[in-house]
Amino acid sequence: MYLLTLSDLNQTIHTSPLQEPPLVPSYLQERLQLLVKQILMGLPVEPILNSHPQFQQWVFQLKELSPSLFLPQRKLFVDIPIQTKLDRTKRGVTEENSSPSPPFKVIQVRTNVGLVKGTPKLFEWAIRHPVLTWQDRVKLWVAAEFFEIEPHKLQLIILALHPTQPAEKVLFAWDSKQHRQTQNWLLTTIEREREQTVIKLNGHLTPQPKEVATAINLDEINLDEVNEVSI
Structure with missing residues (x-):
């Protein structure tokens, strides 16, 4: 059984030139994620804050946008992996309206899940634009399948930070x-990548010369007639 992550998908798709570029380098994004994770787990964060003083302002903004997120009794699972099979028969996707079966069978994402009255909600905090991305959509799709809930019962709450503008809290319904x-997009994207990979491989397989292509039967060779070569 094959596993496909968001990083794998990111290498597979061709990002639209109209898509907004990242607001900060990826390493800053990763450090901020680690900082918030350690705060929520009650771990020391001084080394990170000393290296990145600007993070203090972003943490303050997160607490302003969603104070309940940082309460000790909050039922929040941070940066957990969830996964589900990519199956064309799920949710009414049939043979007629879907792409052929992809070579990858399992999609895995990492996300933050809060339980609100027993119902899971997804939370994302990052230095990002307050818009729904394809990564967000994949997380919502995986979450609905993983928790086996109807899509309309699922929500994604995004706490969007910005280097120079006020932070925003946006709720997206599914x-x-x-x-x-x-x-369907996942099925099509993965199948298209598989087809392109096959085409690329075939392009590198150039026809062999006739004398090379002729099979050699070792049983027909008289080894006594082969001249010795000095080494």
């Missing part, structure tokens, strides 16, 4: 239509 579209 539904069956978006769920189905995302699954």
Whole structure:
């Protein structure tokens, strides 16, 4: 059984030139994620804050946007892996309206899951634009399948930080239509990449010369007639 992550998908798709570029380098994003994770786990964060003083302001903004997120009794699972099979028969996706079966069978994402009255909600905090990305859609799709809940019962809350502008809190609702579209997009994207890989491999397989292509039967060779070579 094959596993496909968001990093794998990111290498597979061709990012649209119209998509907003990242607001900060990836290493800053990773350090901020580690900082918030350690705060929520009650671990020391002084070394990170000393290296990146600007993070203090972003943490303050996160606490302003969602104070309950940092409460000790909050049922929040931080940066957990969830996964589900990519199956064309799920949620009414049939043979007629889907792509052929992809070579990867399992999609895995890492996300933050909070339980609100027993119902899971996804939380994302990052230095990012307050818009729904393809990565967000894949996380919502995986979460609905993983927790086995109807798409309309799932929500994604994004705490979008910015280097120079005020932070924003945005809530995105999910539904069956978006769920189905995302699954079909995954099927199509993975199958297209598989086909392109096959084409590239075939392009490197140049025809062999006739004398090389002729099979050699070792049983027909008289080894006594082969001249010795000095080494």
